[in-house]
Amino acid sequence: MQKNKIFILLPDGIGLRNFAYTSFHKTGVQNFFDIIYWNNTPFDISELGYDEIKINYAKSHPLTDIYKRAKTQIELNLNAKRANDPIYNGYRFKFKKNSTRHFLKYCFVKTLILLYNSEKGLKKIRTKIGKLERKTKLYHDSLQTLKKEKPDLIFSTNQRVMLGVAPILAAQDLGIPTATFIFSWDNLPKASKIIEADYYFVWSQFMKEQLRYYYPHINENQIIVTGTTQFEPHFDxxxxxxxxxxxxxxxxxxxxxxxxxxxxxxxxxxxxxxxxxxxxxxxxxxxxxxxxxxxxxxxxxxxxxxxxxxxxxxxxxxxxxxxxxxxxxxxxxxxxxxxxxxxxxxxxxxxxxxxxxxxxxxxxxxxxxxxxxxxxxxxxxxxxxxxxxxxxxxxxxxxxxxxxxxxxxxxxxxxxxxxxxxxxxxxxxxxxxxxxxxxxxxxxNQHPPEKASERIWNAIAKIINKNE
Missing domain, CATH: 3.40.50.2000 (Glycogen Phosphorylase B;)
Known part of the structure; x- marks a missing residue:
């Protein structure tokens, strides 16, 4: 039986707890998946007996952080206006302006906000981030890895890390389906999503509705309710x-x-x-x-x-x-x-x-x-x-x-x-x-909570079957 090869992208260490230490890997193996951790963390996944491919010297484009910051502020602006609710201002972090470099960065971000403070503007910023990240060594290294390994799907363990953007773009440019997991119960109102995936795995129907509300460009059929693996250990x-x-x-x-x-x-x-x-x-x-x-x-x-x-x-x-x-x-x-x-x-x-x-x-x-x-x-x-x-x-x-x-x-x-x-x-x-x-x-969180890994792997199987 031919196994489907799945890359589990770890753009940072935040996904280790949910997707390396729980029953997630074991469940995937039992369902006949070939699992490889695409690992950008300093942790050696092979110590757990898992297959991994290290991502070395990963860096995003120098301008991506500026566009990401502008994107976050614009999303919070639009959320506050849409809901007529000032609480969204509480999710903002103060800009550092204590050096020439920080001050210039602040000015650049503020300019972008003035120019692109709309849904159409956000689309242009998302496009710009994609163009910038396609110029990086990380993007081209990711292309080489994916061409060699030919995985059937890339699954990012969270949606909010810039270093996850280039690998996801590389996969999409090669026609490989991509999915990302919304990491935490409070992430969506914070405008923390930076990865643009083909599919989004969420904790609950409630979170699915939130995702559609905050990101109207995402279609309903792109969002899959799975629950989160973080509560599974309580039932082990x-x-x-x-x-x-x-x-x-x-x-x-x-x-x-x-x-x-x-x-x-x-x-x-x-x-x-x-x-x-x-x-x-x-x-x-x-x-x-x-x-x-x-x-x-x-x-x-x-x-x-x-x-x-x-x-x-x-x-x-x-x-x-x-x-x-x-x-x-x-x-x-x-x-x-x-x-x-x-x-x-x-x-x-x-x-x-x-x-x-x-x-x-x-x-x-x-x-x-x-x-x-x-x-x-x-x-x-x-x-x-x-x-x-x-x-x-x-x-x-x-x-x-x-x-x-x-x-x-x-x-x-x-x-x-x-x-x-x-x-x-x-x-x-x-x-x-x-x-x-x-x-x-x-x-x-979708119940029963101890079945989250099973639901995620079932969803991955359906995506692969749909794209074959």
Whole structure:
């Protein structure tokens, strides 16, 4: 039987967790696909026993970043106008203007925005990006690789990395079908899509409607609902540890119940150390009143800062940090990579903690996969690290509007509410919140969640059959 050859394009390390460490590869092999990872990460995929072709010295065209930035700003302009909603301005990042080079780049971007601030203008920018990337060494190297290997389909593991553009263009110019995966639940309102593929794999019908709304040039038959592989490990009992093993490995007290405090990155939640300290204070009071509780602190995997050190030392009697097992290969932000060991660590952290406290992350879905609840922090602090930052802005973002109702989580609206929130969850069940969170999860991600890899490979097979 002739196997179809599929290239899994890893333009950066963000796709490793979903498409190298889950059951995705195994499922593809079982369905008789010949899978090759087209690898632009510093991670050696062959260590996992998988076939790979390295992408070496990948660089986009020097002007592509300028056009991409203009494209993002124009899309946000049009989204804000279309929806009559200023929240889209909250997705903008400030331009650096602290050097001549940065200032000139800023001026170039602003000029492009003035010239192309329309749907027709966006089309011209997309065309220009394609022309620029076809001039790169990466494009021509990709052509050579594809002509030699003759894959039946290229699947990009995310839609937002510039280094994925040239390989996708090369495939399209050779008549090879291309698909890309929308990586995260909040990506589309942010105007983060840079790759123009033949097909788009999305988490849900809800995300499909979003994609059509934000990118009207994409046809409905180009969008395929598959779900995301990122939740599959929660249903893989082969990686579950016993409580005794997990507690021993992470130096936890078997007599205690643990609550997970899940940290965000410094941009999303600059005041996380204050929230962690407030939680620790509540735990100390709860223990004085008969509970036996502690905190497992899991920081954001890309946060290697020292901002939590003071709190961790001060409250070491009730906080145990269990650091994510990510690696930073050459000390730069774009080479911070997930590991398979961390995927298993995260699953078992969830399995052996009572619930999670955080500020608005998708961990709510990870925990409800185990029938556990989540608390969302919902208050500002005095002397904020970022003076103009507010939690109110976070929950106004578009992806939170998908909530079926506000009772999908427990809301912590002040430091004083942490005590009662924890006490309520530990003492009673959170049946209503869990059931509502399950409804939210079903809206956000195609169910059953453990079948995402299977749905993706079925979709790939259908695309190949259609193009034969």
């Amino acid at each position: 009992v082969s990686i579950f540890q016993t409580k005794e093993t997990f507690f021993l490995e992470n130096q936890l007290d078997i007599a205690k119940k643990y609550i997970c405090f899940s940290g965000d990155d410094v941009t999303t939640s600059p005041n996380d150390p204050v929230y962690l300290e407030d939680t620790a204070k509540a735990i100390l009071k709860l223990n004085q009143n008969g509970h036996n509780l502690s905190i497992v602190f899991r920081r954001c995997p890309v946060d290697f800062s020292s901002r939590f050190d003071t709190v961790l030392e001060k409250y070491k009697s009730v906080i145990t940090p269990i650091s994510p097992k990510w690696i930073n290969i050459d000390e730069s932000w774009n080479t911070i990579l997930p590991t398979k060991e961390d995927l298993e660590l995260q699953v078992n952290t969830i399995l052996h903690t009572e619930f999670v406290i955080n500020l608005g992350s998708s961990m709510v879905f990870d925990y409800v996969s185990h029938n556990k609840t989540c608390c969302y922090i919902n208050y500002d602090v005095s002397n904020s690290v970022l003076p103009n930052w507010s939690v109110k802005k976070i929950y106004k973002y578009i992806h939170f509007r998908s909530m079926p109702n506000k009772e999908v989580v427990h809301w912590i609206n002040s430091p004083d509410e942490i005590y009662n929130c924890i006490d309520t969850i530990i003492t009673n069940n959170s049946f209503q919140e869990i059931e509502n969170a399950k409804k939210w999860f079903k809206k956000i």
